[in-house]
Amino acid sequence: MKKKLFVLSCFCLFASFLYSFKITKVEPEFWWSNMTNTELQVMLYGEDIAHAKVSISSPDILIKEVVSLENPNYLIIYLDLAQANAGKFEITLSKGKEKKHVPYELKQRKTDAKAVNGFNSSDVLYLIMPDRFANGNPNNDIVKGMRETKIDRNDQYARHGGDIQGISERLNYLKDLGITAIWLNPICENDMPSSSYHGYAVTDFYRVDRRFGSNEEFKQLVEKAHSKNIKVVMDMIFNHCGSYHHFFQDMPSKDWFNFSQNYTQTSYKTTTQYDPYTSDFDKKIATKGWFVESMPDLNHQNRHVARYLIQNSIWWIEYTGINGIRQDTHPYADFDVMATWCKEVTDEYPDF
Incomplete structure (x- = not known):
């Protein structure tokens, strides 16, 4: 009898370990206190977490809303940080007796964080495609686990090995050219199989x-x-993401993308957005059609998508102190969401 109980206990322990919470991503990984917009969206991605109960260890932070999407692997939490101070706290997910503690941090904002000096018409802007500019660190040319592993400077569609270190080492050269600003093509992860x-x-x-x-x-x-x-x-893209992004590989909801079930390419006719006589069909195809098949079109009319993207821009400005954003494929994005994005960025950084 004792042996059976021992075996049963071991099985239960193994089962609880097998089905324990697994959080793969927390976005953003951290935030700041004393931001102008006191609402924070925290997106959790993991295995079967959508129906977990959520609690916060900090008494200064309020949970405004918890959103479970169609896909059980996503959970979105909206927090009210109006009374929050800088510091670390835990987001706790509970399902029955099972709990998962997710550490989180609100960093202390720099005193001059809002005083970002944006670029303007007086600047001499130099465009850099990082992969094509200079290879400062050959050790990162090929990264184990990433899909594209070809480095070939004779192939126009292959990677050539340029990197951030290469740019950093040549800032004096750029300065001697007389430029006052550099614009970098997108530097965020692009883990696609080719190009x-x-x-x-x-x-x-x-x-x-x-x-x-x-x-x-x-x-x-x-x-x-x-x-x-x-x-x-910094070059940013609101209109779409890559087809190997987990948003597309494991879609949060059917309305996360436009034409998510039936690939439809944009017409590339950007004049339709400003033509008062254009048909609704033409406008829809131009703005909601995909740029290309490997770049699924994000649905900005989904409020969670819009908040994620706007918040991402503010995160990069606050974290790095960049002086401007070039928004790619701007005419193809939702006009109202772009207007909201502009307002929120300038509310946070008046001289951006």
Whole structure:
């Protein structure tokens, strides 16, 4: 009898371990106190977490809303940070007796964080495609586990090995040219099987592509550029992501993307957005059709998608101190959401 009880106990222990919470991603990984917009969206991605109960260890932070989507692997939490101080706390997910504690941090905001000096018409802007500019660290040319592993400078569609270190080492050269700002083509992770060099099929909005370097290296590049009175403009993409992003591989909901069940390509007719006589059909195809098949079109009319993207821009500005954003495929994005994005960014950074 005792042996049976022991075996049963071992089985129960194994089962509880087998079905324990697994959180794969927390986005954003951290935030700041004393932001102008006191609402924070935290998106959790993991195995079967959608119906967990949520609690917060900090008494200064209120849970405004918990959203379970169609896909049980996503959970969105909206927090009220109006009374929150900088510090660490835990987000706890509970299902029955099972609990998962997710550590989180609100960082102390720099006193001059709002005083970002944006670029303007007086600046001389120099465009850099990071993969094509300079290879400062050959050790990151090929990263184990990433889909594209070819480096070939004779192939126009292959990666050539340029990176953040290569740019950093040549800031004096750029300064001598007389430029006052550099605009980098997208540097976020682009883990696509081919033609990932250009960066416009993002597979992680919060992570610098490891073949370019790290988030910290990019932050250091911005600081070094500023020390030489060079501004940095970041290229961002709201319209779409790469088809290997987990948003598309494991879709949060059917309305996360436009034409999610039936690939439809955009007409590329950007004049339809401003023509008062255009048909609703033409406008829909132009703005909601996919740019190409490997770049699924994000549905900005889904409020969670819009909040995720707007918040992502603010995160990069606050984290790195960049001086501007070039918004890719701007005419194809939702006009009202773009207007909201502009307002929220300038509310947070008046001189951006």
